[in-house]
Amino acid sequence: MSGLASEHQPEVILFPTTSRGRELAAMVAVDLKTGVLPDVTDLEVQDGKVLATRPVYGGKLLSKVVCNAMPQIITLRVRAFSPPEIDSSRTGQIDQVPAAVAEDEIKSKVSGYTEGQKGVSLNDAAVIVSGGRGVSNNPALEPPAGMDEGEVEIWRAQEGFKLVRNLAGVLGAAVGASRAAVDAGYIPYEHQVGQTGKVVSPDMYIACGISGAIQHQAGMRTSKVIVAINKDPEAPIFKMARFGVVGDLFEILPLLTESLKTRLSS
Numbered sequence: 001m002s003g004l005a006s007e008h009q010p011e012v013i014l015f016p017t018t019s020r021g022r023e024l025a026a027m028v029a030v031d032l033k034t035g036v037l038p039d040v041t042d043l044e045v046q047d048g049k050v051l052a053t054r055p056v057y058g059g060k061l062l063s064k065v066v067c068n069a070m071p072q073i074i075t076l077r078v079r080a081f082s083p084p085e086i087d088s089s090r091t092g093q094i095d096q097v098p099a100a101v102a103e104d105e106i107k108s109k110v111s112g113y114t115e116g117q118k119g120v121s122l123n124d125a126a127v128i129v130s131g132g133r134g135v136s137n138n139p140a141l142e143p144p145a146g147m148d149e150g151e152v153e154i155w156r157a158q159e160g161f162k163l164v165r166n167l168a169g170v171l172g173a174a175v176g177a178s179r180a181a182v183d184a185g186y187i188p189y190e191h192q193v194g195q196t197g198k199v200v201s202p203d204m205y206i207a208c209g210i211s212g213a214i215q216h217q218a219g220m221r222t223s224k225v226i227v228a229i230n231k232d233p234e235a236p237i238f239k240m241a242r243f244g245v246v247g248d249l250f251e252i253l254p255l256l257t258e259s260l261k262t263r264l265s266s
């Protein structure tokens with residue numbers, strides 16, 4: 001990338017805000033002695049320069065930034081941009097450049113893959129159904145005999161996450177989680193949404209039993225439609241939700257899943 005950029009002198013280089021995209025953008029910027037505008041959610045051109053918008057302070061504020069050095073390296077938040085209207089008067093040229101790295105220059109080698117959990121990935125998902133600490137809160141669920149208190153909590157949470165997964169299955173959605181759910185061992189870290197998890201921008205984000213702490217909001221605030229299911233009407237998540245259901249997720253999720261299954265199959 002650095003070699004190509006030195007050869008062609010582009011004004012702007014765009015990467016996706018993925019782990020690899022961030023890493024590559026930073027390394028190319030060091031090579032080219034320029035800066036990076038990371039995790040951008042909107043772009044305009046002003047006075048010949050890119051004016052980028054990026055959420056800061058956990059998404060509480062949107063800052064407008066420019067990169068004063070050239071090339072302007074920018075990482076774009078995945079799914080934050082709608083596909084543009086097709087304008088057939090505009091033309092462009094796509095040059096495919098093979099990666100010119102000799103085998104013996106590669107310092108690390110991929111020795112194999114292990115299959116991850118099946119299901120839709122959070123980064124690509126148009127719809128995400130997420131569960132929080134509330135998914136373990138169903139005292140009416142009778143655990144199998146012989147479990148200690150900690151085991152009962154995990155068992156209850158796993159029963160709760162089955163409801164989250166069922167709804168996700170009907171909607172072709174990915175399953176997300178709050179950090180409280182991840183830290184308590186209900187679900188692996190790869191599902192965590194938020195400041196220290198993944199930042200997502202799906203068309204619809206359904207938060208089940210999640211209070212909506214600022215660090216969680218940092219990861220899902222730019223979702224297009226937010227739906228919250230929570231039994232506490234004062235939960236902060238309702239302040240950002242387009243649709244809110246005040247109630248027990250253990251009653252609501254099965255009803256919602258069945259109803260959507262019927263509607264989507266007819």
Ligand SMILES: Cc1cc2nc3c(=O)[nH]c(=O)nc-3n(C[C@H](O)[C@H](O)[C@H](O)COP(=O)(O)OP(=O)(O)OC[C@H]3O[C@@H](n4cnc5c(N)ncnc54)[C@H](O)[C@@H]3O)c2cc1C
Nearest residue numbers: 132133134137178179180194195196197209211216231249
């Ligand atoms: C540095 C730092 C980084 C962090 N990073 C992240 C992050 O990346 N992602 C993240 O999520 N958090 C993060 N956190 C933690 C964050 O502050 C919150 O503690 C966490 O998001 C709370 O998760 P929760 O909403 O699942 O749990 P809680 O805040 O405990 O909320 C549980 C909710 O479930 C509801 N509920 C309970 N039972 C039911 C039921 N039966 N039906 C319906 N609703 C029910 C309750 O009313 C409550 O609102 C971070 C914190 C710090 C300090």
